[in-house]
Amino acid sequence: MRPEQFTMWWLDAQPQAPREEDANRRARHDEADASIRKIAGVFVALGQAGELGLVEQVLRDERRIGYTERMSYAEIAAGAALVAGDPGVRLLTEIAADQSYKSWAKYAVRALWLAASGEAIPGDGYTRSLLGKSFPIADGARREAKIALDELINASKENRSLFSRVMTLASEEASANHVVGGVNDFSHYVMRVFAAGSISVPPSLLDDFEALVAQDLGESSYQEFLKHHPTVLDPLAAEVVPKHQFGDDYVPDFVIRRHDFRYLVVEIEKPKDRIFNKKDDFTGEFSHALGQVLDFQGWVAERGEYARSKLPSIENPRGLLVIGRRSALTEKQEKKLRRWCVNSSLIDVVTFDDLVISGRQLFRSLHGLLHENGGRGN
Numbered sequence: 001m002r003p004e005q006f007t008m009w010w011l012d013a014q015p016q017a018p019r020e021e022d023a024n025r026r027a028r029h030d031e032a033d034a035s036i037r038k039i040a041g042v043f044v045a046l047g048q049a050g051e052l053g054l055v056e057q058v059l060r061d062e063r064r065i066g067y068t069e070r071m072s073y074a075e076i077a078a079g080a081a082l083v084a085g086d087p088g089v090r091l092l093t094e095i096a097a098d099q100s101y102k103s104w105a106k107y108a109v110r111a112l113w114l115a116a117s118g119e120a121i122p123g124d125g126y127t128r129s130l131l132g133k134s135f136p137i138a139d140g141a142r143r144e145a146k147i148a149l150d151e152l153i154n155a156s157k158e159n160r161s162l163f164s165r166v167m168t169l170a171s172e173e174a175s176a177n178h179v180v181g182g183v184n185d186f187s188h189y190v191m192r193v194f195a196a197g198s199i200s201v202p203p204s205l206l207d208d209f210e211a212l213v214a215q216d217l218g219e220s221s222y223q224e225f226l227k228h229h230p231t232v233l234d235p236l237a238a239e240v241v242p243k244h245q246f247g248d249d250y251v252p253d254f255v256i257r258r259h260d261f262r263y264l265v266v267e268i269e270k271p272k273d274r275i276f277n278k279k280d281d282f283t284g285e286f287s288h289a290l291g292q293v294l295d296f297q298g299w300v301a302e303r304g305e306y307a308r309s310k311l312p313s314i315e316n317p318r319g320l321l322v323i324g325r326r327s328a329l330t331e332k333q334e335k336k337l338r339r340w341c342v343n344s345s346l347i348d349v350v351t352f353d354d355l356v357i358s359g360r361q362l363f364r365s366l367h368g369l370l371h372e373n374g375g376r377g378n
Contacts, residue, residue, distance in 0.1 A: 006042055008057050014039060016069050033130055036069070040076045040131050047083030047135075052091055055081050059095050059104045072127045074104035078111035079121040079135045082145065089115075089144045096152055099161045106165045109152065113169065113186055115145035151202045153193040166190060201231050201359040209359075213271045213325075213352045222322075222352075223253055223268050230256055232355050233320065234264055235362055241311070252296045255311060263317035265296045271352045275324045276333045286323060293319035293347055319347035326353035 017032040046054060058077040061070070081088030092108040114123050120134035128134070156163040170187040209232055212225055230237035236258040254266040273285045282290075297319055300307045307314050329337065329351075341349055350358075 006054050036072050043076050043080035047080035050084050074107040075122050075127050078107040082115050082137045082141050083135050085141045089148050093148045097162050109165045109169050112145045112149045115142045116149045150193050153190055154202050206356050206359045210356050219270055261313050263314045265317045266320045267293050269323035271325050273323050289321050321349045324351050326351040
């Protein structure tokens with residue numbers, strides 16, 4: 001098979017179902033059905049060969065020609081992407097998340113859902129009944145599809161086009177299952193991912209933060225990122241008040257109100273700032289930053305009523321100091337910092353690396369539980 005011979009021109013030239021009545025209508029229908037079966041075989045072969053050019057063209061095609069066939073082609077193409085494994089999952093994720101309107105992008109979301117939930121591909125419907133068999137999807141591709149689907153569902157909260165596709169699939173599946181006004185499998189899954197995502201950080205976001213940490217930037221760059229993604233600092237962050245004015249002298253980087261209505265006062269330094277000097281004593285940068293956190297906490301304790309007029313219910317806020325890199329610490333320094341944190345009841349000190357590591361661990365834990373109980377209908 002030569003992949004270059006299979007183009008959109010080739011696809012357009014395939015027989016299509018008749019649009020009008022004539023004496024040969026039945027024969028033409030049979031010819032169109034046979035054509036779809038042949039096309040499915042070609043797409044599976046392309047997927048197995050890792051050739052995804054035609055798959056992408058079909059899923060991004062916005063034309064309104066041969067509409068019925070185009071739906072089958074899109075469903076087949078999305079399934080063929082999964083046959084290709086990880087590269088196909090990445091392609092489906094990219095197409096699903098595209099913020100511009102793409103006619104067939106919803107089939108990318110549906111394919112990821114079917115793969116994530118262990119279902120046959122194509123799913124139940126006309127195309128599946130016509131083919132009479134499912135595509136060979138590897139277990140590894142299904143695992144990657146689960147991860148990608150979770151990230152897409154969480155990302156849909158800030159991507160209107162993607163949110164529309166997610167909700168369209170939920171609505172269509174509800175209608176197919178005759179669960180009008182109820183909770184069907186996919187919508188149930190979406191709600192559970194939303195719930196888990198509200199207290200975890202997607203791996204892609206942690207990748208972005210890790211890349212940022214690796215750069216030698218000023219404090220403001222890290223503050224800006226964390227202002228927009230406060231769950232990197234605290235998984236229960238509900239509201240962030242950046243640069244909140246505490247009296248005339250005290251201006252912390254962030255005050256975070258958590259979902260449990262407790263507060264966290266945060267001071268952000270830089271990844272390159274040292275916590276210890278060569279004698280294993282705390283550096284001046286560390287002591288100064290720690291003093292700022294203590295000042296913030298002291299101001300709240302001394303002016304409680306006024307503080308609560310600005311930040312309702314604030315009382316004895318915990319402190320968080322983010323400074324330095326874990327990789328810059330010796331074993332002796334790590335032990336000393338750990339002892340300091342154990343002895344400090346209201347202030348936590350973490351490195352920038354610690355934020356990434358704890359974020360990844362939390363994501364794996366929550367989504368591991370989600371997937372343990374994440375079969376269809378659970």
